Amino acid sequence: MPGSLTCLGGGHGLFQTLRAGRHLDVDRITAVVTVADDGGSSGRIRQELGQIPPGDLRMALAALSRDDEEGRLWEQTLQHRFGGYGALAGHAVGNLLIAGLTDVLGSQVQALDTVAKLTRSHGRVLPMCEQPLEIEAEVAGLGDEPMAVRPVRGQVAVASTTGNVRRVRLFPEHPPGGADAVAAIRSADMVTLGPGSWFTSVIPHILVPDIARALIETEACRVVILNLTAEPGETAGFSTERHIHMLTQHAPDLRVDHIIIDSTVISSDVERSYLARAAATIGADVAFEPVRADDGDGGWVNRHDPVKLAAALRRVYTRHISGDPRR
Template sequence: MSNPNPHVTSLGGGHGLYQTLLATRRLNPASITAIVTVADDGGSSGRLRREFGMIPPGDLRMALSALSADDEDGALWRRTLQHRFGGTGALAGHSLGNLLIAGLSEVLGSDQAAYDRIAELTRSAGRVLPMVNEPLDIEADVAGLDDDPRIMRPVRGQVAVATTPGSVRRVRLLPEHPDANPLAVEAIRTADLVTLGPGSWFSSVLPHLMVPDLVVALNESAAHRAVVLNLTAEPGETQGFSSERHIHMLSQHAPSVTVDSILVDNYAITTRTERGFLERAAATIGAEVVYRDLHRVDESGRPTYRHDPEKLAAAFRELAAS
């Protein structure tokens, strides 16, 4: 597959997906589709979810923001969608973009119609889709919450899982095995490049692989399928995880999934031994490990733990042409 203007589909959520979309739009793609997790239960999204029973809008809002037009008007829309109210009143803590999605969903009678209308207003570079058309919950089996480290305790809720002081061993969606959004399935099947990650591994990345129809679409897609590893383990849910363990967790939660590439920052794994472990883990899901310089540096030239969109775009361009 070699396409200078690929159709790109990116799966994830939160800040990881935001950075990925900033990169994919630099490819001059024929299309971009963001497929977003829907289990957030905290902050403004959690409040709107509980009050209206809607798909939590926060991660979808962030994706819409990342895809807003790359000009002064688009920048204004980006700031508007991301604006969060202060103070201590009823609006305190709410994101304006979340409220806009909630209001348009009621006016138009559809969450997807709301996302699409905001995309029109912001002259979006792509389309934003929830991975399923209902809000989900995440429940994890966590060790280390008792004196006996062998005892596993269930922890429910995305925020609780992300901030647990214990060690997450496995997660599941509630309800289990939900039906995929048909639009998301079609976007994966028709893509030239599919990306998964980076992001919170248990709450933004793995949930996509617990939706059976999305796994089938990934396995049957002719796209180049790339998993983007995080630059470092995250405090809380993946504290102390090696890159190899991230891949083992992926294959444990989706034993049938196959991908083509694992994209890793050159400086995240430097020893030959660690790279050997990662490459053997990647081979179990049919993937080759691709090492590239992917991290952003600050004004002083020091490395940060955030992906650089330009560097990530260069890596995606190479994969799309392979």
């Protein structure tokens, strides 16, 4: 098994990947997290304190908390949101803890490392950039002119748009990647990208030149994990291969080794061949793996099962080091 695993993403998709990583026998897990959230508690902290939005970072810390009574208490506490109608309403405890430690220590990376020590985390959580970013999308299909392309700025606005997202960019453009995040990608045995909101949690990583370059140059086994379904708003109507085309559109030099997709997502041989052809453009083979969670009653839910995903990553890594993608 890989000795070190670095997972790129944000939100619930990254949460599930990190949980899968806990089931692998690895010495080090590192989460590299997007920093463009502008909604809810994170957006308020970002606006009022000028800090990196902490929400996705908090979720990653919760995912890596120890699987014992104390660890589960920390996970619950980090994720707990205050109710009511006062100034604290809607804030997550973990967001406030990260923000407070950042003020005290003068560094969000140090703050995250401190929370990781408190929670006896399985790994380390790092921002992809050490400054808050904004996402702007080119969106078609808004208003009375369906072919007109208009800019939509802000993660929440992009994620909830009713139009068709064509591409996204970051502001400021070409931001520097976090030094520790870049090092974690370069030194890993396996790096994962996705699943998650494609335009707001996945693609932003490859728009940071230092992160994209590290992904291209690392000797790690590089794995893209595809979503189980297209998302309303961001990727409504997208085929699986179009998700890959969007990666190459935003980072033409990107190369990965393997793409994992749940085996129930595509049933026809024709559609599977389309995906394989798209994957080949970035140097990857496709692994159709049973990674979808079930509801306990014979049905499926739209969430990756951490145990199943861990098994899939283990199989992909074994094939990778053997040099035979079909093994």
